[in-house]
Amino acid sequence: MKGNVLVCDFSGVYSAEGFLPYLQERAALVLDFTGLEGCCCYCDEAASARIGASLPDPLPRLRFLDSGDYHYMSHLLALKEKEPFHLVLLDHHPDDQEPAFGGVLSCGSWVKAMQEENPLVKSVLALGPENCPEDIPEGWLEERRGERLYVSLDKDIMDRRWARTDWTQGTHTLGKVKDILRRLAEGGMNVAAVDVCGELSVPKGAAGEDLRTNYETNVELYKHIIKLLNL
Numbered sequence: 001m002k003g004n005v006l007v008c009d010f011s012g013v014y015s016a017e018g019f020l021p022y023l024q025e026r027a028a029l030v031l032d033f034t035g036l037e038g039c040c041c042y043c044d045e046a047a048s049a050r051i052g053a054s055l056p057d058p059l060p061r062l063r064f065l066d067s068g069d070y071h072y073m074s075h076l077l078a079l080k081e082k083e084p085f086h087l088v089l090l091d092h093h094p095d096d097q098e099p100a101f102g103g104v105l106s107c108g109s110w111v112k113a114m115q116e117e118n119p120l121v122k123s124v125l126a127l128g129p130e131n132c133p134e135d136i137p138e139g140w141l142e143e144r145r146g147e148r149l150y151v152s153l154d155k156d157i158m159d160r161r162w163a164r165t166d167w168t169q170g171t172h173t174l175g176k177v178k179d180i181l182r183r184l185a186e187g188g189m190n191v192a193a194v195d196v197c198g199e200l201s202v203p204k205g206a207a208g209e210d211l212r213t214n215y216e217t218n219v220e221l222y223k224h225i226i227k228l229l230n231l
Contacts, residue, residue, distance in 0.1 A: 004231040005222075006060040009034055010070050011201040017215040019064075023222070029060055041069045043076075043105045051076055062225050064218070065197040067204070068167050071095060072110035074152045074195050078118055085148040085192055087114065087124045088136075088184060090177060092156040092170040094129040122147070127180065128157040128170050136180060141187030149189040153177065155198025155217065162217050164200045164210035174217055178224050185228035194225050 005028040007014060012034055014020035024030065031054050038044035039051070051073070059080055065073045071091075078087070089095065089111065096111040105113055114121055125140065126132045155163035162174040185191050199214055200206040206214075225231075 004060050004062060004226070005029065006056075006063040007031065008063065008065050008070065008073055010036070010039060010066040011199070011203070013066060013199040013201040013206070013211075013214075014064065016202050016206070017199070017211045017218070019215050019218045022215075022219065023064070029056065031055075039070070041107050042099075043072050048076065048105060052079070055080060059193070061191075061193045061229055062222075062231060063193065063195040065195050067199040067201060068154050068156055068165055068197050069107050071107045071152070071154055071197050072105050072113075073197070074150075075105065075110040075114045075118070077193070077195065078114060078121075078150055081118075081120050081148075081150070081192060083148055083192075084120045084122050085150045086122050086144060086189070087111070088149060088151050089124065089126045089128075089154075090152070090157050090172075090180060091126065091128050091154040092168060093154070094126050094132065095154075096124075096126075128172065134172075136183060136187075141183070141189060145188035147189055148192045149184060150192050151181065151184055151194040153181070153194065153196045153198075153221075155196065155214070158217075160213075162213070163198055164206065164213050165198045166200050166204045174220060178220070181224065181228060191229060194229065196221055196225075 007030045038047040099109040156165040157170045
């Protein structure tokens, strides 16, 4: 089982939740970026190069990315893909904004960067943001049967009953998210990878209840996704 789950540890939040020990018992691969500078919300060139050099080949198919401040990791991880894929983003925000500082990769611009810099991206389907569908459009999966799929989940798509984040949140339930993930996995496409972010760290204000809520949801997502991916 070792190597099937990747943990990108930037803030130490998974340790605070108790989720890191849970994953280590299941032989997850942990990348420690807790001392890395230039990587919170915005990822400068030096940090990007350090992260890129640290990524294993092949990459585990299930990845936990820390808080939404590091959602740009989806772009850096997808740069390691070797075949074309479609991106499905489950998120309360589209993450396709213009970068605010001279083209520096950020947690709010990574989807735009992926579309512009990764020639393997065939399309992007965002579920959850304003003016985007809440669920998989009818026929979307059928039209792409047999093609590859990269799924990126920010837990801020869920309400506070299921997730505590440091961003505004949507109204999806955990059950709704799990159902979307199931239909994506069983819809005839080939799921290349699934990543998950959306933690709330202690320095960002997490209390015990917040950590417990995120731990419980992470465990549920972990169990659900490894079954869907046959890991």
